[in-house]
Amino acid sequence: MRTDDWIVYLAGEIHTDWREQLADGVKEKELPVEFVAPVTDHGSSDDCGVDILGAENDDFWKDHKSANINAIRNRTLIDRADIVVVRFGDQYRQWNAAFDAGYASALGKPLITLHDPSFGHALKELDAAALAVASSPPQVIRILKYVIEGRL
Numbered sequence: 001m002r003t004d005d006w007i008v009y010l011a012g013e014i015h016t017d018w019r020e021q022l023a024d025g026v027k028e029k030e031l032p033v034e035f036v037a038p039v040t041d042h043g044s045s046d047d048c049g050v051d052i053l054g055a056e057n058d059d060f061w062k063d064h065k066s067a068n069i070n071a072i073r074n075r076t077l078i079d080r081a082d083i084v085v086v087r088f089g090d091q092y093r094q095w096n097a098a099f100d101a102g103y104a105s106a107l108g109k110p111l112i113t114l115h116d117p118s119f120g121h122a123l124k125e126l127d128a129a130a131l132a133v134a135s136s137p138p139q140v141i142r143i144l145k146y147v148i149e150g151r152l
Contacts, residue, residue, distance in 0.1 A: 001063060004032070005033060005034040006031075006032060006033050006034070006082045006083065006144070006148055007033075007034050007036060007080055007081045007082050007083075008022075008033055008034070008035050008036070008081060008082065008083045008084075008085060008144065009035075009036050009037065009078050009081035009083070009084045009085070009100075009104070010022065010035055010036070010037040010085050010087070011037070011038060011074075011078075011084065011085070011086045011087070011096075011097045011100035011101065011104075012085075012086045012087030012089070012094050012097035012100075012114070013087050013088065013089030013091065013094050014040045014042060015091050015096070016070060016089060018087050018089075018114065018137050019037065019040075019041055021137035021138075022035065022085070022137050022140060022141060023035060025137065025138065025140075025141035026141060026144065026149060029046070029141065029145050031144055031145060031148055031149075032148065033148070035078075036077045036080070036081065037049060037068060038070060038073060038074045038077075038096070038100070041072065044095060045066065045070055046063075046066055047066065048065075048066050048068050048069050048070065049062060049063075049064070049065025049066035049067075049068070050062050050065060050066070052065075052069065053065050053069075062089045067096075070096075074096075074100060074103075074107050075103065077101060078104050078107065078109065079101055079107065081104070081109060081135065082109075082110070082111070083109070083110045083111075083112065083144070083147075084100065084101070084104035084109045084111050084112070085111075085112045085113075085114055085140055086098075086101040086104075086111065086112070086113050086114065086126070086130075087113075087114040087115065088102060088113065088114070088115040088119055088123060089115075090116060090119075101113065101126050101129065101130075102126075105129040105130075110131050110147075111129055111130045111131060112130060112131065112132045112133075112134055112143060113126055113127050113130040113132075113133050113134070114134045114135070114136075114137070114139075114140055115133075115135065117135050120133075
């Protein structure tokens with residue numbers, strides 16, 4: 001059994017406390033997990049391209065710059081991750097999370113999707129690529145505990 005921390009990349013919605021719930025649950029279970037994530041500050045994520053590389057007159061190029069800079073971080077962290085958890089919430093469309101899920105799947109990374117069961121039809125292709133489809137953070141914690149420790 002490995003003795004180092006498992007690296008778990010947390011992609012997806014940023015408007016609820018699901019990441020904190022996972023961190024608290026992993027800490028409570030004393031699991032050797034390190035969570036990594038994309039930048040979750042919406043303003044920083046949206047504006048990093050123009051703040052670093054200069055202003056754009058066209059929103060397309062503004063978004064393009066930021067998306068590419070964010071992709072450097074996200075792809076690097078996904079590459080290093082042992083498991084990828086992707087959360088889809090109901091407040092906004094998480095297209096970036098769908099990309100992260102697809103990228104992780106293409107790399108053969110174990111993928112867990114996390115969403116309300118009512119999104120099952122809309123996310124059926126992503127769920128098909130996932131090794132587990134969870135509907136709550138406690139389910140994800142139980143999955144992590146099981147795969148790390150090999151027991152329920």
